[in-house]
Amino acid sequence: MPGDIDHAKRALRADLRERRNLLSDQQRAAAETALTARLDQLIAATGARSISCFLSTTTEPGTRAFIRAALTRGIRVLLPITREDGLLDWAVAGSDEEITMGLHGLPEPTGEILNPMALDEVDLLLIPAAAVDRTGMRMGWGRGYFDRTLGSMQKCPPVYAVVFDSEILDDVPHDVHDQPVTGAVTPLRTVVFPLT
Template identity: 35%
Template sequence: MSEYAAGTGPDQSPALRAAKTSLRDQLLAARRQLPLSAVATGARATAELLLAAPEVRRAATVAAYVSLGSEPGTAVLLDALRASGKRVILPVLLADNDLDWAAYDGELGPAPRGLLEPTGERLGVDAIATADVVLVPGLAVGADGIRMGRGGGSYDRALGRVPVGTFMCVLLHDGELLASVPSEPHDRPVTAAVTPSALTRF
């Protein structure tokens, strides 16, 4: 599931907003150039790295998402997590851009904005706090763990409910782990980022 509608926070300065917009445009343009075969190959490699990570191997519940388009693919990963006996919860976009959650049972249904979402019982916005591992979409991550999303704010709100110490990992393509990304004081760093080449912990 992608980062949803683009937007800007009410406290962003014009310079920060321009920097974020420029970087997002560059990253999205690069993703559009990726062949589907490369996205599929990368998805398999990323899944292997995550499934081998001690944090994921120990987890009972994993919060993840359904990828779309040129995002790093999650379909292989989601099914592998379920096959390994883990409870997987996926986001359901609410009208106010917040995220509800539901367990993934292997079935997905259509949702607004071209998204796909789990069809099971809604668990509430605080369900993400029950996850041992949180896998997050993003466009890039800086070396300090600060994540850049699409600007909708859905995950900024959701990650605020995740207990400190939880393994939070952003899925990226190679080349999207950057020296830095524009950030604000309230931005919460993630603990790791995974690309097809490596799992990097911050």
């Protein structure tokens, strides 16, 4: 039942948010360093030259060092910009990126805005998540931006959720609109989920 699923998601999100808040600055820094290496390996393995990523908040697995390194190697990185209508616009990351707080208080790039179709040109999607399960079902934070984005793409490249190691769970509550991912990248491992 939808009400039960929503309640289960809210409870799990609250637990995951609390766990993230308990991480020390040293744990976060070590996780970002390890995650950067994992993401670099994924880029090398896939041969991706154009990717999407996201500007991590202070409690998310850190992506900013990875983005800087990717730009240095000539990788084109698109970053999401939230819209009032529930869709995502995109901006090309720059090395001297200015950051503003977008809708919902999330960090977003400034600069030229590209429409949602810009995502059709990327080779790999790296997206945030609260958790993923062992089948590849992703649970986000409840706003639906990435579920709508993935659900609307006609030709979707590989999609990897970026999470902490403890956020790959046996299963997550999900509804019909929730979208699965190809894999997950954590500070300690990269997981590819079986096709269902």
